Amino acid sequence: MKELGVIGAGTMGIDVTIDALFHGFKVLLIDVDENTLKNAKKKISRTMRMGSMLGLDYKNYSQEQIDEQLILSSDISNVKDCDVIVENICENYEAKEKVYVQLNKICSEDTLFIANTSCISITRIAKNVDNPRRVIGVHFMNPVYLKTTVEVIKGFHTDDEYEEKTKRFITNLGKKGIIVNDYPGFVSNRISHLFMNEAAYVVMDGVASAKQVDDIFKQCFGHKMGPLETADLIGLDVVVDSLEVLYESYQDSKFRCCPLLKKMLDAGFLGRKSGKGFYNY
Structure with a gap:
């Protein structure tokens, strides 16, 4: 679980990437727009170079250290070997649908798909993959790398195996999860x-x-x-x-x-x- 795929290099994708890098993950950050990826790298580097100033046990990272752990790409197929994928694209179901259809074709059947969505039903997202048991929601809060708790949302088909895998993942990020059931908006939003x-x-x-x-x-x-x-x-x-x-x-x-x-x-x-x-x- 130390190779993480992050889909979407917007605000949330950047924060999830920073959090994962601070906790020793190798991250493949994917976005269709090259300029978005360039801007994301600048923001990630700026934050991680000042890690010790964040008030936690983070250290300052050099650009060389960041480059060793972080790979940027506009090709979604590069996440095919990742154990866990966190999707953070815009809050639009049709856009998410396309991403999960692609991921379903690219990834193995047991890859854990985590939807970092504000409001969209996890059950609705999961219908786009052959194995909906492995789709779960994790609602990260801003700024992700400073928060110690996340909202975890079980879809209708999410089973215990993938719930436990999700718990291990967020534990590796130094967080705990509050597990709730799936309805649009969940609890927080x-x-x-x-x-x-x-x-x-x-x-x-x-x-x-x-x-x-x-x-x-x-x-x-x-x-x-x-x-x-x-x-x-x-x-x-x-x-x-x-x-x-x-x-x-x-x-x-x-x-x-x-x-x-x-x-x-x-x-x-x-x-x-x-x-x-x-x-x-």
């Missing part, structure tokens, strides 16, 4: 996205500023981050995509996306990743 969405409505309606909303959650409730700071960290595009998955899945108006969030996307305000969201970065 089914609840947290209601907070973020309603917080956006509060700002849109002029009830309070983003800072006031977040200060109430931090200073009154003791949260480390407010809902709008969290939305900026995740990426407002991901939040909107997740809300649309939740709305489609449950047909419940409580998940209807706030118009302000969509307006901000149109303006190019995605949060931390673009330098501007509810706050400037």
